[in-house]
Amino acid sequence: MSKSQLCVAASVLALSVGMGAPAHAQESSGVSLQALQDQVNSLQKQLVQLQAAQEKSAKAVATGRRAAKEATPSNVVTVDEKGAFKLPGGTTIKIGGYVKADAIHDLSNRPTVTGTTSADSDVTNFVTIPTSNDNVLGRRHNATRFDARQSRINITSSTPTAYGPVGVVIETDFFGTGGTALTTNSYGVRLRRAFGTFYGFLIGQEWTSFGDNAQSPELLDFNGPAGQTAMRQAQIRYTYDLKDGNTVFAALENPESDVDTTSTSATATTINHYPDLIAGWKHQAGWGHFGLRGLVRNNAVKSSPGDASVYDDETWGYGLAASGRFKPFVDEKAAYAKDSFMFLIQGGTGIGRYVAEGVSLAAATDSSKNLHALTTWGGNVGYQHFWADGLRSSVVYGHSQTTLKSFMPAGAHKRSDSVHANLIWSPVPSVDLGFEYCWGRAEDKNNAEGFMNRLQASAAYRF
Numbered sequence: 205m206s207k208s209q210l211c212v213a214a215s216v217l218a219l220s221v222g223m224g225a226p227a228h229a230q231e232s233s234g235v236s237l238q239a240l241q242d243q244v245n246s247l248q249k250q251l252v253q254l255q256a257a258q259e260k261s262a263k264a265v266a267t268g269r270r271a272a273k274e275a276t277p278s279n280v281v282t283v284d285e286k287g288a289f290k291l292p293g294g295t296t297i298k299i300g301g302y303v304k305a306d307a308i309h310d311l312s313n314r315p316t317v318t319g320t321t322s323a324d325s326d327v328t329n330f331v332t333i334p335t336s337n338d339n340v341l342g343r344r345h346n347a348t349r350f351d352a353r354q355s356r357i358n359i360t361s362s363t364p365t366a367y368g369p370v371g372v373v374i375e376t377d378f379f380g381t382g383g384t385a386l387t388t389n390s391y392g393v394r395l396r397r398a399f400g401t402f403y404g405f406l407i408g409q410e411w412t413s414f415g416d417n418a419q420s421p422e423l424l425d426f427n428g429p430a431g432q433t434a435m436r437q438a439q440i441r442y443t444y445d446l447k448d449g450n451t452v453f454a455a456l457e458n459p460e461s462d463v464d465t466t467s468t469s470a471t472a473t474t475i476n477h478y479p480d481l482i483a484g485w486k487h488q489a490g491w492g493h494f495g496l497r498g499l500v501r502n503n504a505v506k507s508s509p510g511d512a513s514v515y516d517d518e519t520w521g522y523g524l525a526a527s528g529r530f531k532p533f534v535d536e537k538a539a540y541a542k543d544s545f546m547f548l549i550q551g552g553t554g555i556g557r558y559v560a561e562g563v564s565l566a567a568a569t570d571s572s573k574n575l576h577a578l579t580t581w582g583g584n585v586g587y588q589h590f591w592a593d594g595l596r597s598s599v600v601y602g603h604s605q606t607t608l609k610s611f612m613p614a615g616a617h618k619r620s621d622s623v624h625a626n627l628i629w630s631p632v633p634s635v636d637l638g639f640e641y642c643w644g645r646a647e648d649k650n651n652a653e654g655f656m657n658r659l660q661a662s663a664a665y666r667f
Contacts, residue, residue, distance in 0.1 A: 296363075303352065306326070307661045308349045310347040329427065330430050330622055330645070360372065423626060431620070433548075453483065461503040462503070472506070472515040475505065482499050498524055500522055524550065539595075542590045543589050594631065598628075605618065615650070642660065
């Protein structure tokens with residue numbers, strides 16, 4: 205008999221003895237008061253014995269677990285409940301990532317870098333959408349491609365110390381060079397992220413501090429919407445927790461002057477004098493997050509040695525960004541309680557590559573050997589809706605624009621627009637199956653336009 209059954213039986217019998225006995229004292233029912241009392245005493249005794257046995261068993265289990273833990277040699281690798289490997293010395297290592305297969309079909313104007321290489325169109329690049337001024341080879345329709353290059357592997361570790369944990373992250377994908385679609389499709393491994401963290405510092409290659417990954421929409425397209433900051437680079441970043449969900453950070457990041465030199469008659473080579481400086485603030489709460497960031501950078505150009513026309517000039521660039529992600533129905537119980545609204549707006553003078561379509565447009569050289577900073581701004585706005593647990597859709601609009609100088613060539617890229625709409629289903633937490641439509645628009649200095657329409661289906665399997 206279980207403990208609960210004993211308790212119920214004892215309670216019933218006690219009630220019978222305490223309340224029912226006087227009512228039946230004059231009846232000849234064949235059951236004496238003494239007999240009922242004996243049964244209650246017997247049940248109470250069994251209950252005490254059962255409680256003692258359970259306490260003894262619990263102590264034995266705890267002792268066994270403690271003994272097993274103490275008996276584990278210090279040089280043995282163990283695995284915790286989250287699947288992380290615990291090494292001798294206390295370091296935990298977790299291996300993660302996913303395999304992602306994409307089927308891409310461009311209905312019109314496949315965006316490519318060269319106009320002839322199919323691998324170039326594995327991702328969208330709105331700058332390279334062919335316009336009426338571009339080579340006809342780029343304006344090919346009904347182009348199909350399958351690939352698995354976005355597949356990813358990452359390793360994270362944490363080592364306890366007297367001053368806090370030391371963290372390490374290494375991540376790669378397969379967008380490196382090499383391979384051919386004719387035979388093996390064996391594209392090379394590419395470094396994405398590699399950094400360490402300790403005592404508030406992050407040192408190594410990570411997403412730029414000027415971006416906001418938590419704001420980024422969930423899309424199948426690898427590059428995402430126009431106007432996004434999608435850049436990883438080496439940096440030294442310090443983050444300080446102000447409490448109550450507020451953090452501030454500052455970073456020195458790898459400089460890379462991006463200058464348009466197509467208007468020069470000489471070979472003008474970019475040079476990097478100082479690291480890019482970025483600082484920001486972020487507030488995190490149950491409803492989502494909001495952040496502000498600022499950027500200061502230097503762009504410089506210098507002629508190649510021996511060139512008759514000497515270029516030696518520099519400009520300073522400044523930029524600001526604001527972004528966030530909000531849950532409008534955070535207090536609801538339905539699936540749509542996970543819905544979120546996201547936005548990003550950023551801009552400045554001389555910021556160039558910090559807006560995806562602004563690469564090589566931070567500044568431009570003229571024929572008088574002067575370097576002129578260019579103003580670029582962009583951003584996106586979107587909404588993600590959960591139709592049910594594991595079934596969601598995202599709709600996102602993106603935009604970027606650069607103010608060009610009169611001396612720049614007619615085909616210089618001026619503006620990009622994009623729209624993404626998708627449906628993603630996760631039958632189990634580790635599998636994503638999705639379908640997405642992408643529309644893109646490019647416009648050059650002479651207002652020539654080009655449009656793209658892309659369909660993409662993807663399957664991702666996480667580990």
